[in-house]
């Protein structure tokens with residue numbers, strides 16, 4: 189009888205499909221990550237690459253189902269997104285990750301995983317907590333300010349502002365369409381999409 193082969197003994201390969209990248213949105217809840225990602229994604233896809241979305245809300249219903257909002261669980265969620273983003277980047281996909289990702293060290297881990305296979309572009313959606321609370325799309329800030337939700341990022345849980353984001357978007361100065369355009373222009377400068385998309 190042959191010996192059992194363990195998964196970690198998969199044949200090693202360095203093969204990859206060129207051109208893969210991960211666009212990593214970070215920012216407070218309600219800052220505009222998903223809104224802007226949904227404008228950027230179709231424009232990228234028009235250019236050729238297949239886009240895969242790893243949005244916080246969706247990931248938490250599948251890949252990270254059951255995880256909560258402790259530091260450990262938030263880190264586990266981001267590490268999972270980073271790991272999947274890296275695998276897809278290897279296959280030449282354009283990955284759009286959009287989770288709050290409040291901790292610098294965990295974002296850095298995701299960056300390192302992805303950079304083994306392609307480009308990592310961090311986009312900080314830099315909307316102030318006051319503006320996010322004013323929008324309060326999901327009604328969560330009101331609950332957090334009343335203390336009905338504990339450990340809410342930006343209210344009573346930390347958000348570590350990125351120091352090394354490739355793009356910083358001020359949504360209090362730009363409409364979503366304008367923000368998407370700024371991101372596409374940067375992707376074009378980086379040679380990740382063709383110039384026709386950003387036109």
Ligand SMILES: Nc1ncnc2c1ncn2[C@@H]1O[C@H](COP(=O)(O)OP(=O)(O)OP(=O)(O)O)[C@@H](O)[C@H]1O
Pocket residue numbers: 215216217218219220221222223224244245286287288323325326359360362363364367
């Ligand atoms: N200039 C702007 N840019 C982006 N979004 C804006 C702007 N002005 C108002 N909004 C609104 O703000 C809300 C942003 O919500 P969105 O779900 O995109 O945030 P998010 O960062 O994905 O939050 P979460 O982390 O909770 O998923 C949307 O309802 C959007 O219409």
Ligand SMILES: [Mg+2]
Pocket residue numbers: 221222223243244245286
């Ligand atoms: Mg969202």
